[in-house]
Every structure is written in structure tokens, then in C-alpha cells.
Amino acid sequence: MLSIKNLYASVEGMEILKGINLEIKPGEVHAIMGPNGSGKSTLASVLAGKEDYEITAGEITFLGEDLLDKSPELRAKEGLFLSFQYPVEIPGVPMVNFLKTSVNEHRKHKGLKELTAGEFLKLMREKMDLVDMHTKLTNRMVNEGFSGGEKKKNEIFQMAMLEPKLAILDETDSGLDIDALRVVANGVNALKSPETAAIVVTHYQRLLDYIVPDYVHILYKGKIVKTAGKELALELEEKGYDWIKSDNEK
Amino acid sequence: MSVLVDKADLSLKYTAHYTQVKEQLFEGSSEVLNAQRTKAFQDFVMQGIPTRKNENYKYTNLNPSFLPNFNFAHKKEERKADFNEIFRCDVPQLNTNLALVFNGWFYKNENEKGDLPEGVILDSLESIAKEKPELLEKYASLAKTDEDPLVALNTAYAKDGFFLYVPKNVVVESPIQVINLLQNDKDTYTTQRNFILVEEGAKVQVLLCDHTLNLNQYLSNSVTEIFAEDNSELEFYTLQNQHNRATNLNSIFIEQQKDSRVTSHTVTLHGGLIRNNLKFILNGENAEANMYGMAFMDKKQHVDNYTEIIHAKPHCQSNQVYKNVLDENSSGAFSGKIHVVRDAQKTNAFQRNNNLLLTDEANMQTKPQLIIDADDVKCSHGATVGQIDEEALFYLRARGINEDKARLMMMNAFAHEVVKEIKLEPLRDRIDELVDKRLQGEVARCHDCAYSCDC
Ligand SMILES: Nc1ncnc2c1ncn2[C@@H]1O[C@H](COP(=O)(O)OP(=O)(O)O)[C@@H](O)[C@H]1O
Ligand SMILES: [Mg+2]
Numbered sequence: 001m002l003s004i005k006n007l008y009a010s011v012e013g014m015e016i017l018k019g020i021n022l023e024i025k026p027g028e029v030h031a032i033m034g035p036n037g038s039g040k041s042t043l044a045s046v047l048a049g050k051e052d053y054e055i056t057a058g059e060i061t062f063l064g065e066d067l068l069d070k071s072p073e074l075r076a077k078e079g080l081f082l083s084f085q086y087p088v089e090i091p092g093v094p095m096v097n098f099l100k101t102s103v104n105e106h107r108k109h110k111g112l113k114e115l116t117a118g119e120f121l122k123l124m125r126e127k128m129d130l131v132d133m134h135t136k137l138t139n140r141m142v143n144e145g146f147s148g149g150e151k152k153k154n155e156i157f158q159m160a161m162l163e164p165k166l167a168i169l170d171e172t173d174s175g176l177d178i179d180a181l182r183v184v185a186n187g188v189n190a191l192k193s194p195e196t197a198a199i200v201v202t203h204y205q206r207l208l209d210y211i212v213p214d215y216v217h218i219l220y221k222g223k224i225v226k227t228a229g230k231e232l233a234l235e236l237e238e239k240g241y242d243w244i245k246s247d248n249e250k
Numbered sequence: 251m252s253v254l255v256d257k258a259d260l261s262l263k264y265t266a267h268y269t270q271v272k273e274q275l276f277e278g279s280s281e282v283l284n285a286q287r288t289k290a291f292q293d294f295v296m297q298g299i300p301t302r303k304n305e306n307y308k309y310t311n312l313n314p315s316f317l318p319n320f321n322f323a324h325k326k327e328e329r330k331a332d333f334n335e336i337f338r339c340d341v342p343q344l345n346t347n348l349a350l351v352f353n354g355w356f357y358k359n360e361n362e363k364g365d366l367p368e369g370v371i372l373d374s375l376e377s378i379a380k381e382k383p384e385l386l387e388k389y390a391s392l393a394k395t396d397e398d399p400l401v402a403l404n405t406a407y408a409k410d411g412f413f414l415y416v417p418k419n420v421v422v423e424s425p426i427q428v429i430n431l432l433q434n435d436k437d438t439y440t441t442q443r444n445f446i447l448v449e450e451g452a453k454v455q456v457l458l459c460d461h462t463l464n465l466n467q468y469l470s471n472s473v474t475e476i477f478a479e480d481n482s483e484l485e486f487y488t489l490q491n492q493h494n495r496a497t498n499l500n501s502i503f504i505e506q507q508k509d510s511r512v513t514s515h516t517v518t519l520h521g522g523l524i525r526n527n528l529k530f531i532l533n534g535e536n537a538e539a540n541m542y543g544m545a546f547m548d549k550k551q552h553v554d555n556y557t558e559i560i561h562a563k564p565h566c567q568s569n570q571v572y573k574n575v576l577d578e579n580s581s582g583a584f585s586g587k588i589h590v591v592r593d594a595q596k597t598n599a600f601q602r603n604n605n606l607l608l609t610d611e612a613n614m615q616t617k618p619q620l621i622i623d624a625d626d627v628k629c630s631h632g633a634t635v636g637q638i639d640e641e642a643l644f645y646l647r648a649r650g651i652n653e654d655k656a657r658l659m660m661m662n663a664f665a666h667e668v669v670k671e672i673k674l675e676p677l678r679d680r681i682d683e684l685v686d687k688r689l690q691g692e693v694a695r696c697h698d699c700a701y702s703c704d705c
Contacts, residue, residue: 048648076650090642092663101659102649109650141663142645158649 001026001197002047002067002166007058009046016042018222020058024166027194031208031233032201034219035241040201041085043219044170048082049075063165077109079165083155083172085201090142098142099124103161127160131187148175156187167191168199173207185210205237220244261298263318265291268406271324279409280379282386283443290395290405297399306398307525309583309615310554315469315497315523320439323353324407326376343676346427346457347372353432354442354470355410365424370454371415372426375443378413385415385447392475392503398527400499404473408443411472416452416482425455425674432470432496433463442472448482450507455674456486460500460521462493469497476502480534481509485673488514489681492521494549501527508534508563515672517681518545518553519688529558532566543572544668546688547580547612554583561590561597561627570601573668575661575689576612586631587619594624601631606638606664661689 002024009017016039024030032040046053047060049072060067062080070078090098103123104114115123124137135150143151152172159167172184188198188211200211208216208230216232217224220241225248226232236244268275268291276284299316300307329352347364349372350357356374366372371385379386395402412428432440448454462468478484492498498521506512518524530539545553559568574582584603605614618631638660646656665685672678 048644050644071653072644072647073650073652073656076648082648084645084648088639088641088645090639090645090660090663092666093642093646093659098646098649098651098659101651101655102646105650105652105655142642162649 001063003061005059007043007046007060008056009042009053010056011042011053015056016053016222017046020219020222020224022217022224024197024199026197028215029192029198029200029211029213031213031216031230032199032219033203033216033233033236035245038219039222040219041170044082044085044168044199044201047075047080047168048072073105076162076164077106081159081162081164081167083152083159083167083169085170085174087143087151087155089144089146091144093142095137095140095142096124099158099161102158106162123161127157130160130190131157132183133157149177149180152176153180153183156184159191160187163191165195166197166199168201170201171203173202173204178206181207182210205233208233218244220248260313260316260318264299264316264403265295267322268294271322275324275407275409279376280383282379282383282389283375283408286390286395286405286408290402293395294399294402294406296396297402300399304399306556306585309585310523310525310552312497312499312523312525317437317439317467317469319437320469321434321436322407323355323434323438323440324409326355326410327353329357341427341457341676341680344674344680345424347422347424349412349426349428351412351428351430351442353434353438354440354472356412367420367422369417369420370422371413373413374410375408375413375445376410378415378445385413386445388447388477389445389475392505392529392531393473393501398501400471400527401473401501404441404443404471404501407441408473409441411443411445411474413444414446414454414456416448416454418449419451420449421452422454425457425677427457427459430458430460430470430472431463432461432468432492434466434468437467438469440468440470442470444472444474446474446476446484448476448478448484450480450482452479453483456484457489457674457677458487459489459491460498461491462496465493465495467495468492469499471499472501474500474502476504476512478504478506478510478512480507482507483511485513486515487672487674487677488516488526490516490518490521490524494520494522494551496521497523499525502529504528504530504539506530506532506534506537506539509536510534511538511540513540513673514542515668516543516545516555517685518543518547519684520551521553522551524551524553526553526555527558528556529560530568531560531562532568533562535563535565537563537566539566539568540671541568541570541572542668542671544665544685545574545582546577546665546685547574547582548577548691549580550578551580552582553580556583556585558587559589559599561588561594561599564593564595564597564624566594567598568600571668571671572603573665574605574614575608575664576605576614577608579609579611581613581615583615583617584633585617585619587621588629588631589621590624590627590629592623595626597624597627597629599627599629603633604664605633605635606661607635608638658686658689662686665689
């Protein structure tokens with residue numbers, strides 16, 4: 001589904017990703033862990049199409065097609081979803097308009113009819129229930145005045161609305177209590193199918209109790225320095241990152 | 251040196267024209283208007299057309315707008331204003347009492363008898379000055395000819411415009427709509443003089459729409475004096491939608507008495523050069539003034555909003571929010587002066603100006619000015635000049651919304667803060683729609699008339 005080969009990316013002349021290789025097949029869940037500043041969010045942003053980053057080498061294919069050529073909106077419509085580590089507040093853009101436009105852009109891309117206002121509201125209610133979201137959205141602006149937890153839930157809610165093929169969750173669990181964590185996990189698991197995949201960026205084993213990864217990768221200084229099964233997350237939980245750091249300083 | 255001479259020459263063309271038509275100006279006009287004419291003319295002679303050396307006009311070069319060979323619309327043309335056929339500045343769901351001002355001259359709507367309450371007068375300034383001069387006692391008391399050459403020039407030429415009177419305790423339910431049209435077969439300079447008197451406890455909403463009907467070059471110099479007496483309420487909306495060869499010089503003066511509330515909205519959709527002077531004096535306790543403005547400029551358009559609010563009495567509130575979206579080579583200016591006089595304690599004065607520049611070529615000047623001579627006041631002002639928030643744009647795009655649409659959403663969002671303050675709901679919807687069209691690069695027409703041009 002997603003294939004990253006020898007990816008180098010830099011920002012303002014500073015190299016951040018230094019030769020990433022990653023293969024993700026449909027049905028798989030990959031966890032990416034690693035100390036702060038390793039480049040996890042950079043990788044997520046590059047996948048989503050953020051233009052701040054310059055790709056200096058390597059290639060990425062998504063669903064068999066070159067990904068790097070495509071605009072962020074096209075990537076999204078083809079099924080790539082990024083749950084942002086820091087969802088931005090957008091004063092003046094009503095949440096409901098935004099979501100409706102987003103859903104209908106996705107539908108148009110798939111050759112489906114746009115939803116009517118009624119159909120849209122019904123879908124919205126359904127998905128809000130699914131992610132146990134109680135924030136009243138009418139008359140609210142995108143993420144404006146949302147608490148940290150509400151912002152994260154809002155990301156998962158949007159994911160549930162858009163039903164992506166590949167979901168990338170960038171520290172969606174950070175700052176959430178255990179109930180909210182379960183909600184995030186439910187949202188991801190509800191989407192899980194043999195055709196979909198997920199990349200879960202996290203610092204904590206506890207999320208991985210709910211979303212069981214097939215692979216755990218450790219990203220350090222712009223490289224994947226270790227890949228193993230779910231037991232690696234437990235090991236990190238126990239020993240921290242120091243051993244990774246010292247292993248890689250040599 | 252030669253430039254200076256040229257400028258003096260230009261003012262001379264205007265003074266020469268005045269001298270030439272002076273008799274016609276006096277003739278047929280009433281005493282109220284004529285009494286101001288000579289002094290106003292002298293004040294204009296003293297000041298001349300404002301140059302950028304004039305501190306109040308330093309961000310706007312008016313010189314190119316004052317053509318040396320303008321035709322002056324100083325005489326009323328005989329015409330029957332057929333409101334259905336000539337023009338209909340329609341706001342769906344909004345039932346208005348309509349009047350027309352054509353090249354500065356007022357035309358009554360003969361076809362439709364609106365539903366104006368008993369005692370309310372919507373008429374031409376010219377005829378009121380003759381028939382009920384007692385209602386114009388305060389004429390030229392706010393718009394001072396020695397303080398602004400544009401006011402002086404207007405007062406020297408002033409013969410007509412609209413007059414609105416709402417007597418004590420009368421509430422006008424349907425908004426009054428005045429459509430200002432410019433149309434002549436030559437490049438034309440127009441003078442319009444308006445007067446609004448809202449008596450104690452009265453309430454009214456006024457919608458002014460400015461349009462040009464053909465491609466000739468226009469300069470309209472209009473002055474409006476507004477008196478809001480105790481406990482009255484006035485909302486007035488100015489919708490500016492002229493073409494790129496039009497200069498719109500629009501000066502509004504408002505005096506408010508105690509417990510009154512006046513809200514002004516200036517929506518600038520289109521126009522070559524626009525200068526809005528908006529001056530409030532809060533002359534009674536507990537008065538509230540709100541000033542909102544938004545402008546959407548592109549090409550080489552220029553908009554300059556100049557506001558001044560004098561807090562002359564304690565316990566008053568003023569609130570200003572001005573927003574500009576500047577595209578291509580357009581430019582904008584905002585100067586906002588707040589003056590809290592001695593003893594105007596417990597004043598609340600708030601001012602904000604936010605600007606969105608869509609290109610590197612667009613340019614904005616913003617200048618707040620606070621003069622505070624009382625000690626127990628709350629004043630704040632702030633200004634920003636920035637680009638579209640790239641993080642937000644990326645967020646929208648990452649949800650499948652294409653770049654153009656995402657930008658449009660962001661620009662609408664920027665404007666929406668001002669649009670949402672429009673209390674008249676059908677008008678708010680209409681303006682939302684016009685703003686959206688404008689931002690999409692269409693000419694935002696608020697009517698179905700045959701006129702079309704891509705200027
Ligand atoms: N837009 C940017 N401009 C400058 N530096 C950046 C930018 N994005 C990321 N970086 C830098 O790249 C490194 C990796 O950051 P990030 O990808 O956010 O790490 P992680 O998500 O693993 O904590 C950090 O040193 C960070 O400061
Ligand atoms: Mg990060």
C-alpha cells in the first residue's frame with residue numbers, strides 16, 4: 001500500500017530524514033516510536049504533502065502510484081489521512097461547513113453524489129456517536145476553543161467521516177486520559193479492515209494495548225534504527241530510549 | 251517645482267469652474283444651503299485639493315482623480331425615475347423603502363408608495379431646504395468647511411442629495427434603501443449632500459448602495475451629516491460597488507446624544523479609489539458607536555478608511571473593526587483616531603484593523619492614534635498585516651479541499667468576523683454571497699441590470 005524507499009528530506013537546509021525505508025501492506029498496523037526531535041512528525045507531514053520540506057532523495061509510492069507528485073488534497077482524496085499532532089485552530093471557518101466540504105470533495109473524487117444537508121447531518125451524528133464525541137459542533141469554528149482532548153477526538157472523528165485507506169496518527173494519544181485513549185483506539189479499530197492500514201506514532205505502550213501493531217519501528221535521528229514486533233514497544237516502555245541512543249552514537 | 255504649480259493649477263480649475271457657475275448654484279437653492287456657499291468656497295480656495303502633504307490625506311494621492319476637464323453635474327436633469335426598469339438593487343427577502351440619487355440628485359420613487367410610518371420624511375435635500383428649513387437647522391454644523399477641503403468643495407456646490415427625518419419615538423420597520431448611481435456620457439464630477447435626523451427614541455436602518463452605470467471616469471464627493479438624538483438607534487450600511495475608473499470620496503459626520511446607538515458598516519466591494527471619512531462625536535452619556543468596515547481590493551484599487559471618534563461625554567462606548575483583503579497591486583490605508591476629552595471618564599474605546607495581503611505587491615498602511623485626556627478610560631487598539639495562515643491552509647488541504655477553495659474559505663473566514671455583525675439578516679446573507687463572489691474574482695453585482703463590464 002505504502003512504500004518508502006531511501007527517503008531524505010530537509011527543511012531550511014537542515015537534513016531531518018536520512019534514508020527512511022518502510023513497507024506497509026494492507027491490513028497492517030505499524031507503530032513508530034522514538035525520542036522527540038527524531039523526525040516522526042516530519043515523516044508524517046511529508047506523507048501528507050506539506051510543502052515546507054524538500055525531498056532530496058528517495059521515493060514514495062502509495063497504492064502503486066508516485067505519491068510525491070501529488071497535491072495534499074489529492075493524497076487525502078485517494079485515501080491518506082493524517083491526524084495532526086497539533087491540530088490548528090481556524091477562526092471563522094465553521095466546523096460543519098468545513099467537514100461537509102471535505103466529505104463532498106472526497107465523494108466527488110470517487111464519482112459519488114454529494115450528500116444533501118440532511119444526509120450529511122445523519123452521517124455526522126452517526127460518526128460522532130462512534131467516537132463518543134459530545135462537543136457541540138454547530139456554530140463552532142474549526143478547532144477554535146477546543147480543549148486538547150477535544151482537538152484529538154475531532155481528528156479521529158474526521159477520520160471516521162472520511163474513511164481513509166491509510167491513517168497516520170501523529171501522537172493522537174498524547175495528553176489523553178484513558179477513556180479518551182480508548183475512544184481513539186475504537187475509532188482506529190472500527191476502520192480496520194484487510195484493505196486499510198495505519199501508522200501510529202506514539203510514545204506509549206498503553207495505546208498499543210488497544211491498537212495492536214504488527215510492527216514497531218524506532219525512528220532516531222532521521223533513520224529507522226530498529227524494527228521488530230509488538231514486544232519492542234514493551235521493551236522501550238521498560239528501558240526508555242537511552243540504549244537506542246547509545247547504540248547509535250557509536 | 252513644476253509639480254507644485256501643476257497642483258495649484260488643478261485646484262484653480264475647480265475654483266474657476268465654481269466662479270463660472272456660481273449663479274446657477276445659488277439660483278433655485280434655498281437660504282439654508284446658500285448661506286454656507288461663499289465661506290465654503292473661500293475655505294476651499296485656502297486649502298486646495300488635498301495633497302499628501304496634508305497629514306490626513308498622506309496615504310492617498312487624490313490628484314490623479316481630479317481630472318482638469320470633468321463635467322460637473324451641478325444641474326438636475328429632468329428624468330422620470332422608473333425604479334423597476336432602470337435599476338433594482340435587490341436584496342432578496344428585504345423589503346425596503348427605495349429612493350434613488352442620480353449623479354448626486356434625488357429622485358423620488360413615484361411608482362411605489364413604501365410603508366413609511368406617518369411623519370417620516372425621505373425626500374430630496376433641495377426641496378426640504380425650501381419647504382421645511384427648520385429641519386435643517388444643524389446643516390453644516392458637523393461638516394466643517396475649514397477642516398477638510400473636500401467638505402469645503404462639497405458645501406460650495408451642495409444643492410441636493412437625500413434627506414431623512416424620523417420623528418420622535420417612531421420606529422421604521424422596513425429599511426430605507428438609497429441607491430446612488432453615476433451615469434453620464436462624459437467624465438463627471440458629482441456632489442451629493444445628505445442629511446439624516448433621527449429624533450429622540452426613534453429607530454431606523456439605512457442601506458446606501460453606490461454604483462457606476464457606465465465606464466466613464468467619475469469622482470463623487472459626498473458629505474452626509476447625521477444627528478442621532480437621545481435614545482435613538484440608527485444602523486447604516488454603505489455598500490460600495492463602483493468600477494475602477496471611479497473615485498468615491500465619502501465623508502460622514504455623526505453626532506450622538508445620550509443613550510443613542512449608531513452602527514456603521516462600510517462594505518467596499520469594488521472601486522478605483524475610495525476614501526471614507528467617518529467622524530463621530532459622542533455628545534451625550536451612554537452613547538454607543540460601532541464602526542465596521544471591510545474592503546476587498548485588487549488590480550490597482552486603493553481604499554483609505556479614515557475614522558475619528560470624539561468621546562466628549564463620560565460613559566460612552568465605541569467599537570471599531572476594519573478588515574481589508576488586498577490582492578494583486580492594490581493598496582489600503584487605515585487611520586483611526588480616538589480622542590477622549592477631559593472628564594469623559596468611564597470611556598470604553600476599542601479599535602482593531604486587520605489586513606490580509608494576498609501578494610507581495612499589495613500594500614497596507616495602518617495608523618492608530620489615541621489622544622486621551624481623561625484618566626479613567628479603557629482604550630485599546632491593534633493592527634495586523636499578514637498573509638493567509640499557511641498551517642491552516644494545509645490543514646484544509648489535508649482534508650481533501652483543493653487549494654483555491656481552501657484559500658477562499660480562509661478569506662471568507664477573515665471577512666466573516668465583520669459580516670456577522672450585520673444585524674439585518676437578509677442583508678447579511680446577501681453580503682456574504684457578494685463577498686464570496688468577490689473573493690472568487692467575479693464582479694459582485696447586486697442587481698440584474700444589463701450593465702456589464704469587466705473593468
Ligand atoms: N518546519 C520546520 N522548520 C524547522 N525545523 C523543523 C521543521 N520541522 C521539523 N523541524 C526540526 O526537525 C526535527 C524533527 O522534528 P519532528 O519531525 O517534529 O520530530 P518528532 O515528531 O519526532 O518529535 C526537529 O529538530 C525539528 O526542530
Ligand atoms: Mg512530533
